[in-house]
Ligand SMILES: Nc1ncnc2c1ncn2[C@@H]1O[C@H](COP(=O)(O)OP(=O)(O)OP(=O)(O)O)[C@@H](O)[C@H]1O
């Protein structure tokens with residue numbers, strides 16, 4: 001079971017869109033997938049067409065009222081969902097009076113270690129709260145979701161610093177990967193940024209960039225993953241390519257520990273090795289090459 005947390009303290013960078021549609025793509029590839037909504041905004045839950053009344057939610061799982069298996073709801077696209085509601089914010093208050101509240105999700109998932117091939121955790125836009133702490137304790141991989149817009153590199157580096165701090169406090173480290181989203185090929189900045197991200201993250205960056213597409217906004221509004229609403233769309237292709245990369249990468253996992261092990265030459269964690277550069281100079285240096293080099297897949301908005 002591979003557990004991936006989709007993180008970035010920046011709001012609106014595509015965490016939920018990536019988690020929901022990657023869940024759909026992995027499921028379409030025959031994987032058993034669980035998506036856990038860990039955000040009181042409940043965008044993943046709403047984006048899969050669920051309006052929760054009396055169904056169990058992730059709050060119930062965290063409070064050990066139900067097991068993860070008992071809490072799953074069917075999501076369109078054939079995967080399992082553990083839903084959230086705005087009531088999850090109440091759990092954050094309760095957690096202040098608990099001992100070790102950041103361990104709760106990991107312990108709950110350990111009760112069903114073989115139920116799913118992939119567990120995807122959609123995190124809120126903050127990395128310092130108890131919900132993100134639960135996600136990072138449970139995860140074997142933190143996937144940093146980076147919007148290909150202005151100041152994205154600086155934001156990503158700040159996020160890596162925060163993740164580094166969290167990882168140092170944990171006895172069980174997680175691997176780091178990064179994915180670029182909202183990639184608009186018509187934007188010169190997007191190309192420059194893609195090159196800078198490659199320079200920064202190397203093999204930890206997924207080759208697939210998720211393109212900006214009105215299809216994905218329509219999917220969220222319709223409460224469906226793209227594989228259900230627009231299976232032949234370029235967006236569905238993006239997520240299929242991302243799922244395929246993830247499958248390839250996780251095939252190299254260590255069976256004894258269930259941990260994702262990077263290939264020879266790859267960095268286990270970005271913070272183990274000095275960065276190529278930590279400054280905006282990367283962006284400046286990369287700019288002249290941007291005209292000739294295409295590091296990112298993708299085309300214009302469709
Ligand atoms: N590739 C994309 N193309 C077009 N729109 C997108 C894309 N990715 C995300 N969006 C839209 O951008 C908005 C923010 O996306 P999303 O909710 O996935 O971000 P988030 O990081 O989860 O936000 P939050 O931090 O608030 O949880 C949504 O309206 C979503 O539909």
Ligand SMILES: [Mg+2]
Pocket residue numbers: 015016017039043044122123124
């Ligand atoms: Mg979100």
